[in-house]
Amino acid sequence: MENSKNILRKEVSTNQMLPKVELIRIVKNKSGEIFVDQTGKANGRGVYLKASLDALQVVRKSRLLERSLKTKLPEEVYLAIEKEIKENWE
Template identity: 55%
Template sequence: MKKIPLRRCTLTNKVLPKQELLRIVKTKDDQVFVDLSGRANGRGAYLQKDLDPSLFLKKKHLLEKALKIKLPEKVLLEVEDILKSGR
């Protein structure tokens, strides 16, 4: 039986299978983007895909703290769109 990788949501602290989470990555040159493949190099933080977008906007400072960088507006909008669409 294959082991399912688990990760913790940065905002809710729930431990979930990696496939149920959205990964945000900060690279060494301080670029921040949504990693849909889940394999990009860099510091990653995870969010539940079924998270309420209003909760995300309220607690985005926790994500910024985890990535150790202020999130660009472009990334905030992209994450909000993904959460609203439920991708």
């Protein structure tokens, strides 16, 4: 069986396949809520983002998250992602 650390996911800012453990998952659930999925298992449409402020800046500027989640993102979502990176990934 494959080691769980080797699971790859496509990262939205670079379109590269990266190990899931290096990525933050942002989810839009059926009721339209958008949030950082800290468990990695929440139901809904998930988008993976590299856990860096540079990657966040790229997706914010180019609206890649909005396109991937097929909705307009409020500023609070970007702030929550930024907070997650600063608290748990730096």
